[in-house]
Amino acid sequence: MEQRENIGLDRSCATERCDSPSRRTFLLGSAIFISSSLLLGGCGGGNSTREPVALRFLESDERNFIRAAIDRLIPKDGLGPGAVDAGVDVFIDSQLAGPFGQAAGIYMSGPFRLGAKEQGYQLPFTPAQVYRLGIRRVDEHCRKTLGNVFAQLKPDQQDSILHELEDGKIDLGEIPSPNFFNLLLQNTKEGFLADPIYGGNREFAGWKLIGYPGPRYNYTDHIEQYGKPYDAPFVSLGGEQPVTCRLSDSPTGRFRGPGCEYAQMPAKVHYDALTTTTGKVWPAGNL
Amino acid sequence: MARKLPEVDVVLVGFGWTASIIAQELTEAGANVLALERGEWRDTVPDFSVTHIQDELRYAVRKEIFEQTRRETMTFRNKSDQLALPMRELGSFLPASGVGGAGVHWNGQNWRFLPTDFMLRSHNEQHYGKKAIPDDMTIQDWGVTYEQLEPYYDKFEYLCGISGKAGNLGGKIQAGGNPFEGPRRREYPLPPLKRCAATVLFDKAAREVGFHPFPAPAANTSKPYRNTLGVQMGQCTYCGYCEWFGCANYSKASPQTTILPVLLKKDNFSFRTHSSVIRILTDSDGKRATGVVYVDQNDREYIQPAQMVVLCAFAHHNVHLLLVSKIGVPYDPQAGTGVVGRNYAYQVSSSVNVTCKERLNPFMGAGALGQVVDDFNGDNFDHTGKGFLGGGYIALWNTGGRPILQEYLPKGTPKWGAGWKKALHEDYLYSTHMQCHGGVMSYRDNYLDLDPTYKDNYGNPLLRLTFDFHGNEKAMSKFLTDRATEIANAIPNRGINAKPREGDYSIVPYQTTHNTGGAAMGTDPRTSFVNPYLQSWDVPNLWVMGSTVFPQNAGYNPTGTVGALAFWAADAMKRYIRNPQPLVQT
Numbered sequence: 057m058e059q060r061e062n063i064g065l066d067r068s069c070a071t072e073r074c075d076s077p078s079r080r081t082f083l084l085g086s087a088i089f090i091s092s093s094l095l096l097g098g099c100g101g102g103n104s105t106r107e108p109v110a111l112r113f114l115e116s117d118e119r120n121f122i123r124a125a126i127d128r129l130i131p132k133d134g135l136g137p138g139a140v141d142a143g144v145d146v147f148i149d150s151q152l153a154g155p156f157g158q159a160a161g162i163y164m165s166g167p168f169r170l171g172a173k174e175q176g177y178q179l180p181f182t183p184a185q186v187y188r189l190g191i192r193r194v195d196e197h198c199r200k201t202l203g204n205v206f207a208q209l210k211p212d213q214q215d216s217i218l219h220e221l222e223d224g225k226i227d228l229g230e231i232p233s234p235n236f237f238n239l240l241l242q243n244t245k246e247g248f249l250a251d252p253i254y255g256g257n258r259e260f261a262g263w264k265l266i267g268y269p270g271p272r273y274n275y276t277d278h279i280e281q282y283g284k285p286y287d288a289p290f291v292s293l294g295g296e297q298p299v300t301c302r303l304s305d306s307p308t309g310r311f312r313g314p315g316c317e318y319a320q321m322p323a324k325v326h327y328d329a330l331t332t333t334t335g336k337v338w339p340a341g342n343l
Numbered sequence: 344m345a346r347k348l349p350e351v352d353v354v355l356v357g358f359g360w361t362a363s364i365i366a367q368e369l370t371e372a373g374a375n376v377l378a379l380e381r382g383e384w385r386d387t388v389p390d391f392s393v394t395h396i397q398d399e400l401r402y403a404v405r406k407e408i409f410e411q412t413r414r415e416t417m418t419f420r421n422k423s424d425q426l427a428l429p430m431r432e433l434g435s436f437l438p439a440s441g442v443g444g445a446g447v448h449w450n451g452q453n454w455r456f457l458p459t460d461f462m463l464r465s466h467n468e469q470h471y472g473k474k475a476i477p478d479d480m481t482i483q484d485w486g487v488t489y490e491q492l493e494p495y496y497d498k499f500e501y502l503c504g505i506s507g508k509a510g511n512l513g514g515k516i517q518a519g520g521n522p523f524e525g526p527r528r529r530e531y532p533l534p535p536l537k538r539c540a541a542t543v544l545f546d547k548a549a550r551e552v553g554f555h556p557f558p559a560p561a562a563n564t565s566k567p568y569r570n571t572l573g574v575q576m577g578q579c580t581y582c583g584y585c586e587w588f589g590c591a592n593y594s595k596a597s598p599q600t601t602i603l604p605v606l607l608k609k610d611n612f613s614f615r616t617h618s619s620v621i622r623i624l625t626d627s628d629g630k631r632a633t634g635v636v637y638v639d640q641n642d643r644e645y646i647q648p649a650q651m652v653v654l655c656a657f658a659h660h661n662v663h664l665l666l667v668s669k670i671g672v673p674y675d676p677q678a679g680t681g682v683v684g685r686n687y688a689y690q691v692s693s694s695v696n697v698t699c700k701e702r703l704n705p706f707m708g709a710g711a712l713g714q715v716v717d718d719f720n721g722d723n724f725d726h727t728g729k730g731f732l733g734g735g736y737i738a739l740w741n742t743g744g745r746p747i748l749q750e751y752l753p754k755g756t757p758k759w760g761a762g763w764k765k766a767l768h769e770d771y772l773y774s775t776h777m778q779c780h781g782g783v784m785s786y787r788d789n790y791l792d793l794d795p796t797y798k799d800n801y802g803n804p805l806l807r808l809t810f811d812f813h814g815n816e817k818a819m820s821k822f823l824t825d826r827a828t829e830i831a832n833a834i835p836n837r838g839i840n841a842k843p844r845e846g847d848y849s850i851v852p853y854q855t856t857h858n859t860g861g862a863a864m865g866t867d868p869r870t871s872f873v874n875p876y877l878q879s880w881d882v883p884n885l886w887v888m889g890s891t892v893f894p895q896n897a898g899y900n901p902t903g904t905v906g907a908l909a910f911w912a913a914d915a916m917k918r919y920i921r922n923p924q925p926l927v928q929t
Binding site for chain 2: 269
């Protein structure tokens with residue numbers, strides 16, 4: 057567990073240096089929809105014209121790594137935008153800052169031992185820690201062997217590094233490189249194909265690529281029209297306009313703290329442990 | 344110090360399908376019933392509303408609707424000489440948490456088991472000889488027959504508004520249904536769902552290769568339905584968000600859409616959420632359950648006395664409670680003695696991806712919108728010379744084409760980069776997959792016990808799962824996958840990708856949430872924890888529901904049988920309440 061202390065996880069607040077305190081509080085509240093005109097836009101950089109979004113977990117050099125890597129994993133090409141233009145870096149940053157990144161609902165009690173692959177993930181690191189440590193080690197490796205950090209390498213060099221990570225050929229110390237690579241790839245695909253409310257899939261980039269119309273509710277009149285295109289406009293849980301809103305926190309905002317208390321979602325009916333739905337307090341409420 | 348609460352007639356551990364059924368039945372009989380649910384309250388409005396439930400990342404990927412391993416998990420190993428390690432992330436199966444249990448997040452694939460499934464050992468011995476069953480295969484008859492359960496299957500189907508087509512009405516085979524099913528007393532309450540493009544292609548191809556496809560029985564309503572309790576359900580809109588989601592449309596049968604609107608109005612029923620039962624209490628000689636201990640979300644402990652205790656939690660949770668409460672004889676795999684933890688089983692699934700020439704629009708679907716071939720389930724085919732017993736179905740389920748997790752790309756597609764992007768672009772709308780859904784026999788070395796090292800949130804040892812596929816299941820799964828590939832080849836396609844289940848069982852990739860056994864039902868107290876009425880042999884006022892009691896697993900989704908067994912047991916409980924004696928004398 058010594059490694060964990062060295063990774064500097066508690067810096068997520070410090071990375072929000074562009075935020076005013078009041079806006080930061082707003083961001084950290086769970087399940088609040090915020091207008092895109094206030095917040096959205098990407099991280100900038102490259103040839104994107106997006107306004108920068110304040111980082112919530114990643115440091116700027118880490119963000120550079122992520123943008124370079126996801127640009128290789130899902131590149132921009134003749135078929136349309138890639139992961140960078142789709143805002144996948146924004147998505148990953150926000151996921152790592154939230155409960156997913158902190159392994160909020162995950163059993164993280166020791167002892168930690170490596171087992172058979174059939175026994176699944178057994179490292180003592182949260183996803184956020186895997187990213188922090190993994191990026192640092194990959195950059196060290198690239199500097200040592202190729203003279204520059206990953207983000208500064210040529211695309212074909214970056215592809216080679218990614219393949220080596222995927223195949224377990226780069227030593228990342230405590231983290232087997234496929235663990236790091238697979239997490240990055242999984243989150244990249246998530247950000248490209250999840251509902252735009254989470255910051256990725258900007259302007260429906262992922263859904264337009266494949267032809268998924270979004271969470272349309274009713275196909276009763278269409279399902280038997282075999283072989284025909286379905287051409288209703290793309291829609292998000294935030295509406296029909298491309299990326300009109302976003303959940304400010306990551307999806308599993310439900311659990312917090314070590315004891316798994318329930319954080320109450322807004323508009324959610326709360327029932328005390330001793331109250332029934334009919335409003336009766338029964339029977340321990342009399343105690 | 345635990346607070347002692349006033350006694351109730353019946354306390355239910357958990358508040359999912361079986362608890363809702365037992366509560367409805369026993370409150371009708373006048374009992375004062377309390378359900379204790381470890382998760383939260385949730386209902387169609389506001390928890391499953393269309394404006395947020397159709398969120399693949401939140402529910403299917405981040406698994407918000409399921410139990411969180413930080414609160415409760417198990418350890419796992421393939422063999423008993425291995426060190427078991429915690430299941431830190433959910434993967435292979437997804438236990439529910441919250442009111443409605445897995446009834447909220449299931450697909451609605453609602454089956455009856457075959458008549459021969461209930462007599463697995465005696466039927467196979469009779470047909471293939473005693474030697475056909477390996478020594479370490481601990482399969483047994485259930486102690487209840489299909490004929491006995493038939494009225495209760497019917498009751499559950501009419502509660503849920505199952506959409507389907509009967510294949511066997513009173514022994515007469517019906518065109519359009521499953522010709523292999525056991526006889527049923529009447530048609531399904533609703534006609535089959537509409538078919539989507541992929542199921543039409545599957546149906547045609549399966550017929551071409553000589554099989555007998557039929558529309559899957561679905562707990563998704565093909566029409567508006569008023570159920571047997573007078574609860575109104577809406578017509579399914581094929582939105583494609585059943586599996587791992589709550590239904591926004593009152594179209595998927597769940598406790599919330601079929602029972603709770605009636606049950607929650609009753610003065611003699613109540614429930615408490617955020618209440619985790621950690622112990623079953625017994626009297627000094629261990630012959631009578633006196634209630635349960637539970638903990639609320641503020642770690643306050645309560646003693647809830649009760650005349651009857653019914654375990655209605657997820658399959659392995661029921662076993663865990665029995666073990667930590669030291670009720671029943673724990674199973675000893677070396678000696679082959681004891682019953683609690685014995686005969687854990689699972690299912691063996693494999694798939695065949697097909698990239699079709701015709702556009703499929705896979706996002707139009709429903710959890711149980713499927714076309715199925717049952718020719719190779721159970722003993723529906725002659726196993727002579729096959730080298731295995733049992734079987735499973737082959738189905739094309741079109742559950743909804745959700746883009747993150749349903750990536751059914753042709754063989755050889757790169758995992759990332761421009762090649763992956765191109766394949767997704769070209770193939771998403773044209774790709775589908777078939778599932779082979781096979782049963783798993785029970786074996787001497789597949790079992791549940793308590794872990795010596797790892798603890799849960801409440802300081803209890805975690806449950807330890809020791810499980811692997813045996814040669815029988817691997818041979819059967821290969822056989823099913825080969826049959827599915829025959830069907831796939833008969834569909835006009837641009838590529839096929841068969842994914843057989845190979846190697847040791849892994850806890851990582853999702854397979855099914857059809858975990859069974861650990862407190863089996865049966866006619867012999869030496870090999871079963873509950874009698875054929877799901878009443879404990881040792882503690883007659885303690886009852887166990889759910890797939891926990893399956894002596895081995897069949898090749899179907901379990902919910903239909905779980906529901907039928909709950910109604911069956913409820914009738915027995917009513918007899919027990921009038922005359923509190925063991926219903927089967929030893």
